[in-house]
Structure formats: structure tokens, C-alpha cells
Amino acid sequence: QAAPGSNSRGLRSGGTEPNASSSSCSARSPPRPHKPTSPDQQRRRPPPLLLLPPQSNSAAPVPATPAMSIFEYNGSAVVAMVGKNCFAIASDRRLGVQLQTVATDFQRVFKIHGKLYIGLSGLASDAQTLYQRLVFKHKLYQLREERDMKPETFASLVSSMLYEKRFGPYFCQPIIAGLGQDDEPFICTMDCIGAKELAKDFVVSGTASESLYGACESMYKPNMEPEELFETISQALLSSVDRDCLSGWGGYVLIVTPTEVQERILKGRMD
């Protein structure tokens, strides 16, 4: 998920371009004979060469970390799993501004209609805006067609909306989970420009996605009942966010069956 070409060496090259090859270490001067110096002479000696960070000449704060990917600005973890005639969708609850935690009750999983939920990881403002636009489109669809959108249709809608912004994208990775015709569970994910990826078992996204892949792959088994699915997805989520510094502060899990929706808040390592 790192943005291509992210330059983490920006602080090192203190000189201009032609000196780039020699700027990675301090200047190598030939060793000088050691001469005793008086305090006056010491003061007049030029200060030792240091690798100074670039002076910031504006009021903007210098970031404490090297250039961060926009997807890692807020931190997120979202996962969805398929069970027997049900599905579960879960997310972490942390909202951060880089390394600082700003909220511990941030909602990333949103309802579209009774049997369709979308989880949006990535940049929080884009997640909220995208959710508002999708609800708008879905409400108009409901009024025109007098029915709810099927999850597959909704996924295609999200995909085309994201691709519309191909050259100035929403920095979000959505996870869509719903019960389709005959209450058949449906999950899918896509990248920030709308490349859909359907799955039969589970989908993950967010900064903790690599840990989530590992945890889900080992903990998942097909045709789990709602209670067992809840246990599995909660364990997968909590163990993965523990390995990721940018997500965590508890979990929010939704289990959706044809007859009911269960919402649960998890308390994990609050850090």
C-alpha cells in the first residue's frame, strides 16, 4: 500500500544535486595532526560539519516521521467474512492523525440498507464523503426502482464511482458485504480506483491488511454459524491490529443474518 516513489531519504541529502553521491556521509578530510589549541582559537574554528535537517521556513510543522503514505494517515483495519447464510463485517475504532490518536470510537462500517453494509478503510475524510455520496445514490435508486439494491449491483456502482475519479481518486479501500438474492452472503473488496475483487471466504483492507490476511487465512473455515463466525472474526481482527501501530483501540463487529443484525463492541489492547 505504500505510495510509489515515497522518498524516505529526504532528510539525508543536505547538499545540492551534484554532490548527491558524496552526501551520504560526512566530508572525508585527510586526518589532521593533533595540535593543542587555545580557547580563543577554538572559538574561531569553524563548527564541525553536521548533517542538519532542512530548515523549515514556514509555520507548517515538520513531520516527525518520513513521508507517509496517504493511506496510512488515519490508520484503519476492516475485515469481512462469510458464514453459513450470514456474514460478519468488522473494523477497528481508532482514528489517528499520523502517530497521534484523536478518537477511539470512529465508525468505519456503514449501513446502506438492512442487508447491505460497506466498510471503508483509508483516509477518513474520503471514507465519510464516499459514504455520503453512496447513500445519496442508493436513496434515489430506492425511490426510482422501488426496491433495495442488490449487493452485486451496489459493488458495481461503487466501482464505477471510484473509477470516475481515476486521476484524482478517493483514498479509500471499500469492503462491501451483503445478503443477496435468497439471502446468499456476498462480500467483495476493491482498490482505490475500483478494481473489484470477489471472494468466497473473507476480504480485508486497511493498514493492518497484511496481518489480517494471515490471521484470517489460518482462522477461517467455511460454513460457520453466526456465533462461531463472531468469535473467529473478532480474534482475527484483534490479533491483527495488535501488530499494527496505526489501528486498534478496540473493535466493532456486525453479524448479519437474514433475520437479525447483531452489533458488538470489542475491548482489546487500548493502544
Add this chain to the structure above:
Amino acid sequence: WKLKTANGVVIATEKKLPSILVDETSVQKIQSLTPNIGVVYSGMGPDFRVLVRKSRKQAQQYYRLYKETIPVTQLVRETAAVMQEFTQSGGVRPFGVSLLIAGYDDNGPQLYQVDPSGSYFSWKASAMGKNVSNAKTFLEKRYTEDMELDDAIHTAILTLKEGYEGQISANNIEIGVIRADREFKYVYKVNYAVFTAT
């Protein structure tokens, strides 16, 4: 002339050619808008062609957005909106056609009439054009809700015969059907006994 049955829809029209020298295969009054929606018109042919083109594009735009075939009601609504636009915009005239749109989607077989004003109605059986009042009276007597599709085709041809001067044959009518397989098809071969018997 159009009939909706429990398991399909049939539309039929007479094809009046200006002279016997005209190549009748080049004239197509019944067209498909999507694989599961067909349309027939009464009125000006060129206006019909423009509407067919616009409707087909709208159906494809819907598919691009939702990856789902457009429901019949939505296509009818959008076509009617185009027709209404032309009654209120400057420098254009209303379309000189009335359309009968037949389709089969998740809500079953459906039949809609769209007028030049842009108003649309759903029908179980309808007729337009020449001898419309006679045809409708005939349909009112003959139509039943649970008729089979083949009976419906028969009834449609009989309705056409009622208003047609001269002999009907396979060359001067067009018939289109949609069955439960949701595919709009032209009917090319009909049992000729239908034409000659009654």
C-alpha cells in the same frame, strides 16, 4: 397491437409498404431495445429510429453503472422523459410516434404504451394506430388474463386482420414475442392456417 399473458408478451403490427417494389426486409417496425425488451411504434418512422437509438444508449449506460440489465419500468421512464423533454424545449417538436414497449424482467412480463406527450401507461392488452377503437373492442372481448402465449399470438393476428383491408400474409405483418426465457424474438414462421382459416 400488443398482448400480455401470464408467461410472455406479444407485439404485432401491419407493415404497409408504399409499393410492391419496396424491399420489405429493409423495413423493420419492431425493434429490440435490449435482449429482453422490444418495441413497436405507430407514427413516423424516422422519429422512431431516433428514439430507439436513444433508448438503447440509456439501457447500456444503466448496465455500465450497475452491471445489471435495465428493468422495463426504468427504460420506459427514461424514454418517456426524453419524449417529454421535446415537448418543452425550444426549437424542437414533439416526437410523432406512440410506442408500445414490451419486456420481461424480474417483475414478470410487462407492456407499456408511451405517447408523444411523454405519458406512459401499463397495459394488459392494447392497440394503437389505425382502427384503434375497433381493435380495442375486439381485444376486450378476446383477452383473458391466463391465456397462453400461442393463443395470444393468434389473437394478435386476428386483431390485425380485423382492421386490414386485403389479405394478410407473412410478408405484410411483423410479430415479436418475449417468453419466459426473457429473450425478445421475431416470429418468422407462423402456422399459415391462422391466416387462411378465419
